[in-house]
Amino acid sequence: MSIDSIVFRKKKFVEEKRSTGRNDVTVNKIQRNQPGIAMLTAEIWLRMSMVKGLAVARSCTIAKHLIAYADIHFDVLTAVGLDESQSQQFIHASTHYIAATLAWLEHPDHHMLIYGYPTYPQRLSHISSAPLLLLITGDVSVVSQLQIAMVGISSAISIAIFFMPGLIRICCLRYLVMPLL
Template sequence: MQTDAIDTLTSHWLAVKQIKGLRVSQLLKILEFKSLPELFASDSTSLAGYGFKPEQINTINHINFAEIERLLNWQRQHSSHHIIHYQSEAYPERLKQISSPPLVLFAIGEPELLNQAQVALVGSRSASLYGQDNAFQFAKALTQNGLVVTSGFAAGIDGHAHKGALEANGKTIAVLGTGPDVIYPKRNFQLYQKIIDSGLVVSEFPPGTQARAQHFPRRNRIISGLSLGVLVVEAALKSGSLITAKFALEQNREIFAIPSSIHDPRSKGCHQLIQQGAKLVQTIEDLLEELPEHAKTVNLSLFSQNNEKNNKENFTSNELLVKLDYEVTSIDELVERTQQPVDMVLSQLLDLELQGLIAATSGGYIRLRRE
């Protein structure tokens, strides 16, 4: 009986989701004196009195029950499938604070993560190696300090943020611009499997919904809405990441940005955010000091000590690394800077690459980690 009652309430919220153009504020005001069953039992005159438009009244009178049953069946298929409506216990409190919260969420994985403290990492799909490494390392450090990492599952920065969190055996939430069962981009298939096994994928779009351009700005408001703050790792001036930052500002969330080369167009969005008041982030401490009640100070201390030790070893003991830029540097230039034979330079570059301190590109090598 309890399951039937839950299904009935969920069915009503799925019916509400079919009403196009319904303002959340309007619905919540009605729910102060009418339950959803009472609302759907109302006649057309009463519905008009509540402020519903003719096309909305027509939808209420002709609910697609077959679609509701399809979605309920999807939830019943597997214990990891969840339909989370506005009145569900699992519905995230932070999301209720935004101006246009989704009335229903579809999720696969661990829904309790939605109410845990989290930070969003966002950035360019065509990310530089420098940006990819920053996303990975910051996500890893955030999870080591007890925070969930939230991102949009896109190629580039998003994917590396999810991977960094998983590398540290931490938790990550992927907010999709598709249905929760649709993997986009396809090359993220293995990452998707790892996230649903030990994290959460969530969407306001029903199962089976394919990617559409207009879905992703809507997804971005959820990414920022779920989070305590948004870290923009790398972004151009016109990008979805700046849309997410704009939502974060409207939602009174913290905004952070990582600086980079003034010559890289993928950094100009971050620099603009910093000029407008976003906090410039160089280390994990820069971010966590704005979220002191959510940081595990013991872990932070250990992370700082380990970083300091590693940095001293890595950055002061290798002359080649000191002479390698954060932008692509050619072999010829490195030979000239170090005044060493080519074979010796290549040997050192291989060692540094195996340590994960540099990466090879088509034009040479690039340094990945900061001092």
């Protein structure tokens, strides 16, 4: 997928917000046997990223099914494959986080890359715990270049100090690049 198509999808997201007149985030009021609630596509992806206990490929499939529905209600969540606990996680996802992320995505240099889409880094998609979403600031094409990254580690600084010098040496030897250290 080209950078132009990423920009087009981003414009589509902003237009979707404008056309629905929605500048807010769905309030956690999805209940059984109640009318459904319309959600922005990006909101569905963000909510699915917070559901625990699903393989990333399964989360991706479920999110794509949910996007096809005009309104989302509790019965839809179970119909697409979420169990009771996962449906509750989807329903009660942090509206503060979702609202802040949707506002963040409106900036032209902010992007959301989704697992299974061509823009998602191919090598990252092969790890066992690949994230469903990547929130990127800046040039999206950079994620497809050779890099060293630590994903999903909250105490990355101490681990990086220990492992990075050796990892950089290995990469430099493999690609015959002179290390700067």
